[in-house]
Amino acid sequence: MANNTCPQCGAPVPMRSGAMPYAVCGYCQTVIAREGMRDIGKAALLPYDISPIQLGTGGAVDGARFTVVGRVRWGWADGAWNEWLLQLSDGTSRWLGEAMGQFQILAEREDVAARLPADIALGFTLDVDGQSLTATDIKTVTCLGAEGDLPFPTPADWQVESVDFRSPTGAALSVQRDKVGVSAYVGRYVELPELRPSRLRAVEDWVMPDNLAEKGR
Template sequence: MRKFACPSCGADVVFRSAQSVYAVCAYCQSMVVRTDVDVASLGVMAALPDDMSPLQLGTGGMFDGQSFTIIGRLKIGWSDGLWNEWRMLMDDGREGWIGEAQGFFSVSFKAEEKSWNNVREALDRCRPLLKESEDGATDVRPGFSVTVKGVQLKAVDIKLATCLGSEGELPFAAPKGRRTVSIDCIGTDGEFATLEHDGVEANVYFGRYLEWDALRFSNLRPLEGW
């Protein structure tokens, strides 16, 4: 864990993960980028839209018998709704994401490119969404298959996703307005993958869906009625 003074307000900005390059100051909402010896401010981030998620920075839990802590969040919007991507730091140093949408949860980890098969071709077909509206890209349709980590998955949803805000530690800059093509794919045994492209870099996240109780969350956000 490393601690720096925020260049904008002087408050402590903590990097728990060695892989975290960016962090949003909890006091002034400046996005801070970490170099080898110092930090610099990239400007003030937009306030996160409020929601009724019980999760928060510092929420803990269990996955595959190992504990984790939530250290960051992206709030994502698209034409039909919103969802959260919570960045999790496992006790063994691995980092993943908890997807939260309409009461459903998933856990995924970044898949190395050598484990992809025909993923780039799929993303290249869908990249026009970054320059068009979803309604305008009429030739982009789900239903095709890709293989990730040896598992064949079927694309079930393609959307243009826009970052609405971020907080905590992140592996990349996520200012308001950052857009990505996002392709959701599912396997026959509960596996899923999300294929993403921001116009510069492609990424694949592979994992599975989980029930609330399976994650054994702790240190939840107080919500009226819970």
């Protein structure tokens, strides 16, 4: 894994994914544009959480191996969740959403984003890949912090409208909209053992399920 140097504090900045144009310094939270290693602002300091996932966690999804290379944490008045960036061995990427012990595997879909109306209300339905998905949650969220390599910058004051869609079969759609544009991520709910994770973080008072421990070996 190659290292560059933070333009703000001089600390090493690992290059976990050569495909990602941005990184966050783990020492001073400077947001760095990889091209020219430019300082483009500050990310918020990540608050502590009890996730077993961490940078470097490995696993498998959609027939390919993955490594966790980045994270964005989002929050609102009643809670927070993580979005972990997975770099796959086939050169593609996925997001692993993690909220209150539930997990989603999602891939960005520009074609779906292009079909979305300007305003989405609860109960709005959209057909994606033969699945009927319904908007079940809409809220404004704030970026609470970020780490690792990322496809976009994560300023500390960044706010987006977040819309979650679900289907009865476990399909999922996550939509994020800000003043710049709209992004859509399509996927499904998964159980963590399905991903055959390795290099999980030890968390106090959290016992790894037996089936997860077996698959993580």
